[in-house]
Amino acid sequence: MKNDTRLTALAASLPATVPFVGPEAQERARGAAFTARLGANENGFGPSPTAIDAMANAASEAWMYADPESHDLREAIADHHGIDPQHIMVGEGIDTLLGLVVRLFVGQDDPVVTSAGAYPTFNYHVAGFGGALHTIPYTGDFEDPDRLIAKATEVGAKLIYISNPDNPMGSCHDGKTIKRMVRAVPEGALLILDEAYIELAPETAVADIDPNDPRVVRMRTFSKAYGMAGARVGYAIGHPDVISAFNKVRNHFGMSRIGQAGALAALADTDWIATIREKIADSRAEISAIALDNGLIPLQSATNFVTIDCGRDGVFAKALLDALVDRGIFVRMPSIAPQNRCIRVSCGPIADMRAFAAALPDALLEAEAAFTHE
Amino acid sequence: MKNDTRLTALAASLPATVPFVGPEAQERARGAAFTARLGANENGFGPSPTAIDAMANAASEAWMYADPESHDLREAIADHHGIDPQHIMVGEGIDTLLGLVVRLFVGQDDPVVTSAGAYPTFNYHVAGFGGALHTIPYTGDFEDPDRLIAKATEVGAKLIYISNPDNPMGSCHDGKTIKRMVRAVPEGALLILDEAYIELAPETAVADIDPNDPRVVRMRTFSKAYGMAGARVGYAIGHPDVISAFNKVRNHFGMSRIGQAGALAALADTDWIATIREKIADSRAEISAIALDNGLIPLQSATNFVTIDCGRDGVFAKALLDALVDRGIFVRMPSIAPQNRCIRVSCGPIADMRAFAAALPDALLEAEAAFTHE
Numbered sequence A, B: 001m002k003n004d005t006r007l008t009a010l011a012a013s014l015p016a017t018v019p020f021v022g023p024e025a026q027e028r029a030r031g032a033a034f035t036a037r038l039g040a041n042e043n044g045f046g047p048s049p050t051a052i053d054a055m056a057n058a059a060s061e062a063w064m065y066a067d068p069e070s071h072d073l074r075e076a077i078a079d080h081h082g083i084d085p086q087h088i089m090v091g092e093g094i095d096t097l098l099g100l101v102v103r104l105f106v107g108q109d110d111p112v113v114t115s116a117g118a119y120p121t122f123n124y125h126v127a128g129f130g131g132a133l134h135t136i137p138y139t140g141d142f143e144d145p146d147r148l149i150a151k152a153t154e155v156g157a158k159l160i161y162i163s164n165p166d167n168p169m170g171s172c173h174d175g176k177t178i179k180r181m182v183r184a185v186p187e188g189a190l191l192i193l194d195e196a197y198i199e200l201a202p203e204t205a206v207a208d209i210d211p212n213d214p215r216v217v218r219m220r221t222f223s224k225a226y227g228m229a230g231a232r233v234g235y236a237i238g239h240p241d242v243i244s245a246f247n248k249v250r251n252h253f254g255m256s257r258i259g260q261a262g263a264l265a266a267l268a269d270t271d272w273i274a275t276i277r278e279k280i281a282d283s284r285a286e287i288s289a290i291a292l293d294n295g296l297i298p299l300q301s302a303t304n305f306v307t308i309d310c311g312r313d314g315v316f317a318k319a320l321l322d323a324l325v326d327r328g329i330f331v332r333m334p335s336i337a338p339q340n341r342c343i344r345v346s347c348g349p350i351a352d353m354r355a356f357a358a359a360l361p362d363a364l365l366e367a368e369a370a371f372t373h374e
Helices: A009-013 A023-030 A049-061 A071-081 A093-105 A120-128 A145-155 A175-183 A240-249 A257-268 A270-293 A314-326 A350-373 B009-013 B023-030 B049-061 B071-081 B093-105 B120-128 B145-155 B175-183 B240-249 B257-268 B270-293 B314-326 B350-373
Strands: A088-091 A111-115 A132-136 A159-163 A190-194 A216-221 A234-237 A305-309 A342-346 B088-091 B111-115 B132-136 B159-163 B190-194 B216-221 B234-237 B305-309 B342-346
Touching: A009 B093, A009 B240, A023 A314, A023 B071, A049 A257, A049 A270, A049 B049, A049 B257, A071 A088, A071 A234, A071 A257, A071 B023, A088 A093, A088 A240, A093 A120, A093 A159, A093 A190, A093 A216, A093 A234, A093 A240, A093 B009, A111 A120, A111 A145, A120 A132, A132 A145, A145 A159, A145 A175, A175 A190, A234 A240, A240 B009, A257 B049, A257 B257, A270 A305, A270 A350, A314 A342, A314 A350, B023 B314, B049 B257, B049 B270, B071 B088, B071 B234, B071 B257, B088 B093, B088 B240, B093 B120, B093 B159, B093 B190, B093 B216, B093 B234, B093 B240, B111 B120, B111 B145, B120 B132, B132 B145, B145 B159, B145 B175, B175 B190, B234 B240, B270 B305, B270 B350, B314 B342, B314 B350
Parallel strands: A111 A132, A111 A159, A159 A190, A190 A216, B111 B132, B111 B159, B159 B190, B190 B216
Antiparallel strands: A088 A234, A216 A234, A305 A342, B088 B234, B216 B234, B305 B342
């Protein structure tokens, strides 16, 4: 692919990359659908039935643009958190909101700090706006708040990224640890606290942060616990000045009207979320049991996936992943060592768990054979 | 609203603006719903029933992210145009695609050329990436291809924007005129040909442009003729190098899965689009007749709206617009003189036309009274 000479210098320097290859592309490549779609941390238990109804009903209203202020949804989210709507910005999923935050705060060569092997889409946005990414290794299978803060202080970071619970490892810090991290954010920096999975974590993981604290912006989504990844609804919680800055650069008419309707209904169905928490906990236990049955080590998870330590290196885990994919089980794995000794399996309905359990022993044999031959 | 000192210099310089206030915000302000929603060039005749069904059915699949390559939709769009999918990029509406093109091609202070009073969201993106906007006045009620090209040559423009048919005036150039314009694009520039309304224009308005021509990128949408504004699906047609450049910066998982399903069904329902063309032509005639009945001058339209010359200046047109809004009729108007002597009324079902016809005489009296008092 040739570079267009009319591109900006920054755009010319960027690869035409994709943070993740979609399962559909893999299905097209293998010429068959996946039996179990367990790679993208989607929620196979689905959205609340009332959210599905709301979206289905909104389909006939799709001739109208969505309310660019997402007024009703913003009010409902604010109510849900017991805070004022001026602390909430609704956007087309966390990915979009992350891109906007990077665009607002990161100029060419501005330093940004994250963990090595953390969310690739954040890194994609940082690269896309010319930021200089500094990474800190995980400590064990945890992102390391203290070292992230120390690095941010050292390099004069504009942004610091942490996810709690963490993706791709599923680990989780106590809310008090996160709160301490917020207090330590150096002058001039903004902490992005990505809480995509927080509804699935223990209550103690939720940090008690003043929504007027200008040092942190929290990211939430309807893609995980609420099961609406394909509807593209996320939101940021933060200081009103940080929130209003989104209005400088966001696509005001970017929201799907159907997604808004679905999110509003999903938020109201608190029973469903309680049920989902149970189903996901059960599914985490199932995945863990399957891993143990096969001599692999499931890591503790506060999310809707379980990261499984395959006991060897990244080459072996990749061989296992490929063998699973060949058998119709879509899973993914962390990108760099030492986390890439693992594969990451999303929670899902029992049929998916059975398919995974059925495929794993053979896949392991194949991976072990490949590993031995290397 | 205070500016955050951590913002980039560019972000700090930007207002927290919105290109358009949504009708919902106006409804909240006036404490009542609009009787007729005729201001945003939405298509009140709605999407194809098969598209509605497809979106309703896709609601239960919303737990899955959309295919980031929009493979099936891209193939269908390519088939529809008789070209290769490598010429097509699907995105979350033209607004998003315009933002991406500006981001790819426009650096700080890079010159961009458009018409004075043309699409504000394009200007918003240019400002948002630090570009320097140069404008050419309309000639009569038409954008002026020759002067746009001359200005682009003079200032060394990176981008040139033209919409055909034009919004907000509804006017349209012959495809041959547009083709001549493409041939005259100066070295180093890219022409954005916004064809949001092209399906509603005469066949002769469609320019016969080689999809391999690197000088132009065309923008199309499912928001207007296809009636799916709230589903957020648009696409770009262009040279493969221009198209693949989107992959450097786009939100790969940004599409709604429901929107993809709807667009695929909408594209297949060619009968519906034929019906829509008739309904819109009828509605244009109705709006024009209502305007003439009230002593106003409807402009010729190649779109799903009619721009009505109110015969005086922008102050009068604004008074008329406000009087219509007060009477529950949502309409908009061009932003600058001399186009702001007009109001812009979207096509819609007969009930909306009747509501507009009923409100206009009184609204005119009120506007005339206000005008006399100034």
